[in-house]
Amino acid sequence: MRILVPIKQVPETGDVKMDPETGTVVRAGVETVVNPLDLYAVEAALRLKAERGGTVVALSMGPAQAAKALREAVAMGCDEAVLVSDRRFGGSDTWATSYTIAQAARKLGYFDLVIAGERATDGDTAQVGPGIASWLGLPLATYVSRIESVEGGEMILERLVEDGYQRLAITLPALLTVVKEIASPRLPTLRGKKRSKDIDIAVLDADSIDLDPSYLGLKGSPTKVVRIASPKVSRGGATVIAKDDEGVAAAADGLVAFLEKKGLL
Amino acid sequence: MSAETCQCLVWTIAEQRDGALKDVSFELLARGRRLADKLGTGLASVVIGDGVSREAMTELVERGADAVYSVQDPRLAHFVCEPYSNALSGLVSAYSPSVVLAAATSSGRTLMPHLAVRVRAGLTADCTELDIEEGTGLLLQTRPAIGGNIMATIKTPDRRPQMATVRPRSSRPLPRDPARRGIIVDVPVADSVMDGRVRVLGYRKDADGSGCVEEAGIVVAGGKGLKKAENLALVRGLAEDLGGVVGASREAVDRGWIGYPHQIGLSGKTVSPRLYVGIGISGAIQHLAGIKTSEVIVSVNPDPDANLHKLADYAVVADAFLFVPELRRRLAARKMEADNHGE
Known part of the structure; x- marks a missing residue:
């Protein structure tokens, strides 16, 4: 099986700082990691490879620094790494990003499967995976929590929906987005780490992919961010401290009264 | 009145399960109604599924819709992205809505990005506020980003429709108004809409039966x-x-x-x-x-x-x-x- 795993480099979430002057996110000097939800996609791909043989190709679209994320994927066991990088891709929204990644995937040849994370923890849109499937015309299963079997070009799987699990049969090639339940991501191995240092990361720029220039980057993105604001965080709520039984009783009375006033009981 | 005479430029995508409409369908109408009124246009709701009753469609009208596009077929009973996206992209091409809203649910967040690519339109995820920009009439789509640390307002200046998914429970349905009138349009379902590559085999409830956190009050x-x-x-x-x-x-x-x-x-x-x-x-x-x-x-x-x-x-x-x-x-x-x- 040849499996493509698109991954994204994101700021470490514990590290998000706001510029109080501009209200924007401070990116400089912030640690980056592989989007934690993409690690489940990498793991799912590596398990399929272990069972059935094949190749796992990690791909990331981003600046040159995104190579670091790709090396982490290789350290986990991915066979190849491709960086899709060009200044012309800068400012892409999810639509333009999914287009660019889809075209890069075409350039890389046939894949039996594309496995993506459910969403990235920074943008939190969950739109790029389904977008890639749409561009490539691949059947799509999102929020996949379990792969039951792969047989005769068909995969049986379960996907997590609001109050349960939907069981599907999907014809390969296909695109899956996976959730945490799919598998617990492995740690990089020593051998993997060594390989990740030596591996040549292929770089695809705008000229090496068949692209419609009007679909690229900020200009090619249908959506534009027009305003960024910091929401008020504090609600100016009440605090009740209960140190002993009496305090606990008073706090319980207080909360019941509060919930009544809010019409919640 | 035919569909052609109802100028409905704002659309919502209703959600159903086993033929029953989900609450979020009505929440979307409350959002859509406000936008449609600001734009001076009508509001339509699209229902894709099987066996959704006339009564349910009427409830959509009573809660704000001027038109309901009913796309019913046994093969559309359960959400599967490809046929739903095919059916919708056909409707979007035929009627050219200006705004399309869906719920930010597992289905909505799968269907909408797929559709946005098909119809070459922009899409904003999981919005908590929607408004119309004065002067331009553009849809202002506001969503929490970077772990809710910022609120980003986004617009789609050129491409149509302007698409957004809306966070469930972020708005309340309008009360039912039995006096409201609207049209229900049965949309024929062509075989070409179907896509045999994904088949629904079954469904099982979450082992912990206490219910779904996203839909809970x-x-x-x-x-x-x-x-x-x-x-x-x-x-x-x-x-x-x-x-x-x-x-x-x-x-x-x-x-x-x-x-x-x-x-x-x-x-x-x-x-x-x-x-x-x-x-x-x-x-x-x-x-x-x-x-x-x-x-x-x-x-x-x-x-x-x-x-x-x-x-x-x-x-x-x-x-x-x-x-x-x-x-x-x-x-x-x-x-x-x-x-x-x-x-």
């Missing part, structure tokens, strides 16, 4: 302050008393106390209930990202410096093992009183 969540799995019973009990659903922090899920469907936060679900109660939850920013749009937040934690206390509308600094049973006794007494009163 009240969520009671537990965290590692509960110390062990058995103590989650405290949370379950309170959830039951309040008529709510059980949620959990990532720590609680990672320790195997409850399944991933109940995980709230950046790597789990985002909730917007009327009431969120966090018990033994310290309030890591990843968790807070998932609860920020809750209407009322209550926090119970012995640590006065817990982050969740800072966000809460009502913070109780107390031992949860003492406080929650005490609170439950109050609620039980209150209920008994109400029952007696009713007799």
